[in-house]
Amino acid sequence: MYDPGCYGGEPFFVARDPGDQEAEEDDGYVVTYVHDEVAGESKFLVMDAKSPELEIVAAVRLPRRVPYGFHGLFVKESDINKL
Template sequence: MPKISGIVKLDMSLSEVHQQECIVACRMFGPGCFGGEPFFVAKEPDNPDADEDDGYIVSHVHNEKTRESRFLVMDAKSPTLEIICVLKLPHRVPYGFHGLFVRESDINKL
């Protein structure tokens, strides 16, 4: 299982049009820290006029040195993917764990 040591946000249109670097944001988790699959969560999922990256990047991160796990909420628009919230997890989440975010309105339709 590969270990994810950080998150990189790409803008592929920069590469196609301007022939320039397409990395527009980056967050490394630090020495001995590895994360799970990052997810984008829109601030306003029902707003068709919202910017494409108007929301949050979320991921769990495990520190192999301290054996502590945390859930990170990062600003998706920030060039450093600024951490805006950190939650300490009571248990370790395994690498490779997949998640799915579903709106309450979609669940209520079931």
């Protein structure tokens, strides 16, 4: 699914509006890290979960390589504020 020489990490689903109980189950984004072995670059990808081909809506080049097997954890700001 990625360009030749590119390898992705663990994908994670992020709801567009986590509080919307009426939202469709794919109403959100799939996010992941991808490393390009040819260019030597890592990117953070944001893809539209409703798109049949997971259309990329944002690609952020990262200043350092993200190692394979890296796991992401995404926490809502409201949960962090409870700590």
